[in-house]
Amino acid sequence: MAPPRNVVKIAVQMSDAIPQLIQLDQAKPLATVLKEVCDAI
Numbered sequence: 001m002a003p004p005r006n007v008v009k010i011a012v013q014m015s016d017a018i019p020q021l022i023q024l025d026q027a028k029p030l031a032t033v034l035k036e037v038c039d040a041i
Helices: 030-040
Strands: 007-012 020-025
Touching: 020 030
Parallel strands: none
Antiparallel strands: 007 020
16 A cells, blocks of 8 residues: 655654654644654654
């Protein structure tokens, strides 16, 4: 089954952290997505 069209996978790499491959839901506000990424580290 294909993922929803508004979901894409992106690589995120921050200094002093392990690179991550995350699913970005383009329907969510960007501020929410960024908070989730930062909270996961």
